[in-house]
Amino acid sequence: MLLRGQNSSARYLLRRSQSLSRQSSHALTRLYHVTAAERAGQKECDIVIVGGGPAGLAFASALTANKALHGSVEVTLVEGGDLSKVHDWDMPPHAFSNRVVSLTNASLDFLDQIDAWQYVDAARTCPVEDMQVWDGISGSRIDFNAVSLGVGRGPGSTQMARLTETLNLQRGLLRHLSQQPNVTLLDNTKVENIFNDDIPGGGWPMVQLSTGGVLRARLLVGADGINSPVRTYSKIDTYGWDYPTRAIVATLLHPPRTFSPNTTAYQRFLPTGPIAFLPLSPTSSSLVWSTTPALATVLTKADPAILASMINAAFRLPELSVRYLHTRLLEHPSLSPDDLRAEIAFREQAHAIAPYSAHASANVNPDDVNVGIPDQGIDAVPPLVARIQPGTIASFPLRYRHAEAYIGTRTALIGDAAHIVHPLAGQGLNLGLGDAASLARCVGNAVMHGSDIGSHTTLAPYARERYFENHKMMSAVDKLHKLYASTAPPVVSARSIGLEVLNELEALKAGIVGAAGGESNPRSSPSSLWGTVTSGVETLVDGARFAKVVGSGLKSIAGGVLQQVARAAGTGPGEDRRG
Amino acid sequence: MPRPFLSDALPRNVRCAHSIIANLRAFANPNRYSSALHTAPPPPLPQNGTAHPHPHPRISTVNDEEIAHFSRLSKLWWDERGEFTLLHKMNPHRMRFIREKVLEVLREDDRNDDAVALRMRDSNRLLNGLDVLDVGCGGGILSESLARLGANTLAIDASAENIHIASQHAAADPGLSSLSFRHTSAETLLQEESKKRFDIVCSMEVVEHVNNPAAFLRSCAELVKPGGHLFLSTIARTPLSYLLTIVAAEKVFRLVEPGTHTFSKFINPDELIGFFTKPLNEGGRPWISRTYAYGLPTRVEAEVRGIVYVPWRGDWVLAPRATTPLSTQANYLFWIRRPKENV
Ligand SMILES: Cc1cc2nc3c(=O)[nH]c(=O)nc-3n(C[C@H](O)[C@H](O)[C@H](O)COP(=O)(O)OP(=O)(O)OC[C@H]3O[C@@H](n4cnc5c(N)ncnc54)[C@H](O)[C@@H]3O)c2cc1C
Numbered sequence: 001m002l003l004r005g006q007n008s009s010a011r012y013l014l015r016r017s018q019s020l021s022r023q024s025s026h027a028l029t030r031l032y033h034v035t036a037a038e039r040a041g042q043k044e045c046d047i048v049i050v051g052g053g054p055a056g057l058a059f060a061s062a063l064t065a066n067k068a069l070h071g072s073v074e075v076t077l078v079e080g081g082d083l084s085k086v087h088d089w090d091m092p093p094h095a096f097s098n099r100v101v102s103l104t105n106a107s108l109d110f111l112d113q114i115d116a117w118q119y120v121d122a123a124r125t126c127p128v129e130d131m132q133v134w135d136g137i138s139g140s141r142i143d144f145n146a147v148s149l150g151v152g153r154g155p156g157s158t159q160m161a162r163l164t165e166t167l168n169l170q171r172g173l174l175r176h177l178s179q180q181p182n183v184t185l186l187d188n189t190k191v192e193n194i195f196n197d198d199i200p201g202g203g204w205p206m207v208q209l210s211t212g213g214v215l216r217a218r219l220l221v222g223a224d225g226i227n228s229p230v231r232t233y234s235k236i237d238t239y240g241w242d243y244p245t246r247a248i249v250a251t252l253l254h255p256p257r258t259f260s261p262n263t264t265a266y267q268r269f270l271p272t273g274p275i276a277f278l279p280l281s282p283t284s285s286s287l288v289w290s291t292t293p294a295l296a297t298v299l300t301k302a303d304p305a306i307l308a309s310m311i312n313a314a315f316r317l318p319e320l321s322v323r324y325l326h327t328r329l330l331e332h333p334s335l336s337p338d339d340l341r342a343e344i345a346f347r348e349q350a351h352a353i354a355p356y357s358a359h360a361s362a363n364v365n366p367d368d369v370n371v372g373i374p375d376q377g378i379d380a381v382p383p384l385v386a387r388i389q390p391g392t393i394a395s396f397p398l399r400y401r402h403a404e405a406y407i408g409t410r411t412a413l414i415g416d417a418a419h420i421v422h423p424l425a426g427q428g429l430n431l432g433l434g435d436a437a438s439l440a441r442c443v444g445n446a447v448m449h450g451s452d453i454g455s456h457t458t459l460a461p462y463a464r465e466r467y468f469e470n471h472k473m474m475s476a477v478d479k480l481h482k483l484y485a486s487t488a489p490p491v492v493s494a495r496s497i498g499l500e501v502l503n504e505l506e507a508l509k510a511g512i513v514g515a516a517g518g519e520s521n522p523r524s525s526p527s528s529l530w531g532t533v534t535s536g537v538e539t540l541v542d543g544a545r546f547a548k549v550v551g552s553g554l555k556s557i558a559g560g561v562l563q564q565v566a567r568a569a570g571t572g573p574g575e576d577r578r579g
Numbered sequence: 580m581p582r583p584f585l586s587d588a589l590p591r592n593v594r595c596a597h598s599i600i601a602n603l604r605a606f607a608n609p610n611r612y613s614s615a616l617h618t619a620p621p622p623p624l625p626q627n628g629t630a631h632p633h634p635h636p637r638i639s640t641v642n643d644e645e646i647a648h649f650s651r652l653s654k655l656w657w658d659e660r661g662e663f664t665l666l667h668k669m670n671p672h673r674m675r676f677i678r679e680k681v682l683e684v685l686r687e688d689d690r691n692d693d694a695v696a697l698r699m700r701d702s703n704r705l706l707n708g709l710d711v712l713d714v715g716c717g718g719g720i721l722s723e724s725l726a727r728l729g730a731n732t733l734a735i736d737a738s739a740e741n742i743h744i745a746s747q748h749a750a751a752d753p754g755l756s757s758l759s760f761r762h763t764s765a766e767t768l769l770q771e772e773s774k775k776r777f778d779i780v781c782s783m784e785v786v787e788h789v790n791n792p793a794a795f796l797r798s799c800a801e802l803v804k805p806g807g808h809l810f811l812s813t814i815a816r817t818p819l820s821y822l823l824t825i826v827a828a829e830k831v832f833r834l835v836e837p838g839t840h841t842f843s844k845f846i847n848p849d850e851l852i853g854f855f856t857k858p859l860n861e862g863g864r865p866w867i868s869r870t871y872a873y874g875l876p877t878r879v880e881a882e883v884r885g886i887v888y889v890p891w892r893g894d895w896v897l898a899p900r901a902t903t904p905l906s907t908q909a910n911y912l913f914w915i916r917r918p919k920e921n922v
Binding site for chain 1: 751
């Protein structure tokens with residue numbers, strides 16, 4: 001009677017307890033399965049994480065830090081690449097990897113709490129204490145720092161965020177994990193296929209490895225990046241688009257500034273995309289420049305001196321001239337560094353930029369900038385780039401992707417597997433770390449209550465906690481990108497009003513800090529400040545609410561202008577039903 | 580037993596309105612407020628050693644109609660987003676209550692040295708080695724959780740279908756070796772020669788579905804070892820609970836299958852407390868020695884905690900301890916400890 005309808009799987013069923021089975025027919029013994037797969041190298045696992053990127057490693061670390069899981073939850077992490085390369089990664093103190101992330105104070109708190117930050121080489125990281133963001137066309141500027149906003153990491157702290165090489169973080173997380181007993185790292189191992197077990201009442205994910213084994217997972221976590229096999233297995237769609245831009249990254253070398261430490265982050269919004277200068281040390285900074293794919297190709301292939309000159313000009317020349325230089329370079333990709341410098345010098349003259357002023361770069365020896373009394377306004381622009389660290393120029397496609405759901409049947413997605421966002425606010429990995437923290441918390445709660453950690457009931461709070469938070473932040477970043485990509489005069493003028501308005505409103509400033517840095521508040525999630533940013537951006541885009549902010553006098557003017565802004569911002573490439 | 584009489588001939592919305600009216604009319608009947616615990620006559624005492632050739636013990640509190648109802652739904656037990664979604668969501672809160680009380684008693688028993696309680700506070704194996712019985716386990720939602728915390732768990736149910744589904748589900752999980760299922764009733768267990776008694780007996784959302792709640796409670800209580808715990812959860816018989824569980828959950832929002840609940844069988848917290856303030860057996864001593872404000876017992880003898888579903892959160896909230904009996908107007912959890920000395 002008990003095995004009715006299970007004939008095919010009956011061979012897997014064993015009566016486990018002879019003594020119980022002797023009881024009368026109304027007594028049922030527990031049934032225990034031994035599957036064919038188990039005999040052929042199948043392993044039962046509590047949590048299988050696919051992906052040893054920063055999100056996967058941070059999630060594994062967060063799990064091991066939770067005492068409640070000790071002795072009851074075994075973690076297996078599968079990574080296709082060679083993790084020993086990350087573990088043994090080493091660079092001389094004055095050289096820096098070109099992949100750099102800005103970690104918010106909330107992310108740093110999280111890494112601290114899980115005991116992982118102590119394994120990161122802090123000497124290679126750099127605090128962001130001041131942030132300068134300006135509109136490439138109108139010149140409207142927001143300048144903010146942790147002190148004026150009171151958002152430092154702890155009382156008296158001037159740190160808004162901390163720039164860290166991704167490899168430094170990953171290496172730290174790996175070193176932390178290698179101390180933990182409950183984690184098995186399987187690197188150089190690709191997940192080839194994921195399917196369901198055929199056990200009645202089961203249906204758990206079976207993870208087929210390139211090395212031959214099969215892992216049966218109670219909970220399968222996809223930290224497996226943009227092409228997430230876990231997401232595909234979970235039949236979760238993503239929506240989004242590819243931006244018509246690529247991000248150029250490079251490590252920039254420059255002489256130290258005598259008048260200030262190199263702890264200011266600069267970002268200028270050009271119509272082709274934002275260009276960001278992120279400090280790493282007194283003499284090194286990291287570039288993230290999103291621009292047209294054509295220009296990215298020319299700039300990454302050209303003499304590095306060309307890129308250096310173009311970066312210096314991009315932070316200094318009026319937008320019209322920057323655009324002119326782009327066209328010039330696209331038409332003459334083989335332009336020599338000297339010809340480019342002459343071109344820049346000519347543009348400077350045309351704009352009446354004095355040869356040794358803060359906005360001049362063509363004929364300035366970067367080493368001279370720091371001699372004597374600094375030119376007024378010099379801290380409005382980043383240090384002059386002297387050289388580019390060899391071998392660090394690369395470019396990446398930029399995308400917007402959001403999974404339709406974060407959880408499936410016994411699966412959960414974290415990090416880039418769940419969402420990819422434009423890097424202009426430096427939020428990508430911070431969102432992923434927020435996911436890792438939240439999911440680890442849910443798993444911890446579940447274990448304390450004897451819940452099945454793979455169940456929907458366990459995972460649903462994770463999705464509830466993260467999905468909308470991430471979505472708000474992602475669409476705010478996307479809108480910012482589209483808003484600033486426009487050159488239409490009404491949009492630009494509204495934008496300058498907007499930026500000015502932003503500058504006035506403390507709350508909105510705090511929101512922007514959340515964007516590129518982050519308030520450190522244990523009670524708020526890493527991106528909670530983005531709630532404010534969202535409303536800030538919504539304010540720009542939504543005429544009615546904007547009018548409320550600036551007062552009824554501006555209403556009639558602003559209303560019409562902002563409708564156009566809204567249209568421009570809302571109809572970017574690949575805008576979809578949810579955008 | 581009153582069940583909603585849904586006529587298939589009527590369109591759904593009409594049927595729905597129809598049955599709400601039918602229920603409202605029934606609700607107006609003052610009998611609905613009478614306690615199921617006290618109106619039922621005491622069950623005839625079972626003859627010791629009676630053999631039961633078929634699964635249902637002849638003398639029991641099992642309600643065949645209720646069992647048929649849940650058997651029909653049994654396939655849905657583990658669809659966490661289906662029929663039993665509210666129960667799945669409630670489970671972690673029930674477990675939290677169990678954790679809290681077990682820890683509290685550990686502390687209470689060891690006043691001078693709460694090292695044990697401290698050590699267990701963060702433990703994921705809080706129930707390690709304890710014998711735990713889950714009466715009316717359904718699909719095994721609670722039973723699995725108890726076993727995961729280390730308890731040697733026996734889960735029983737009067738529906739063979741439930742036991743089938745529950746054991747199949749648990750068998751797919753390699754972490755549940757301390758869990759076993761039996762198709763039987765509390766009364767049958769009680770009569771068994773082994774005289775097995777349990778450190779913890781749980782019966783969640785069951786007492787409102789049985790024929791003779793008083794007899795059922797007596798059986799559950801007798802299965803508890805001296806000094807052990809009895810956990811119950813059920814629904815109070817109040818206008819609020821009628822609105823929430825019958826009108827809203829069953830009829831309007833269809834969160835649970837109509838017919839899942841029978842209002843007249845709901846039991847109020849004071850009725851449960853009253854039940855245990857009297858001796859369970861002749862000559863025995865009551866489990867609750869005295870009551871205080873609002874007729875509540877001391878926390879070391881028994882406790883009632885309301886549990887409320889908050890729709891906009893999509894989750895249950897276990898009412899804080901200090902709240903008034905208002906929070907126990909609908910769903911509530913009940914804990915009571917059997918006195919250490921034999922009663
Ligand atoms: C130019 C640029 C600048 C950025 N700047 C910032 C910033 O300032 N701040 C910030 O927070 N974020 C930033 N980001 C985003 C950040 O880099 C990413 O969000 C982050 O690296 C994603 O980490 P992840 O672990 O989720 O995914 P990934 O790093 O993509 O890791 C996925 C891993 O899964 C593995 N994998 C995939 N498939 C399989 C398989 N089948 N079998 C086994 N293994 C598999 C891969 O090998 C890989 O190691 C930036 C991104 C770009 C492009």
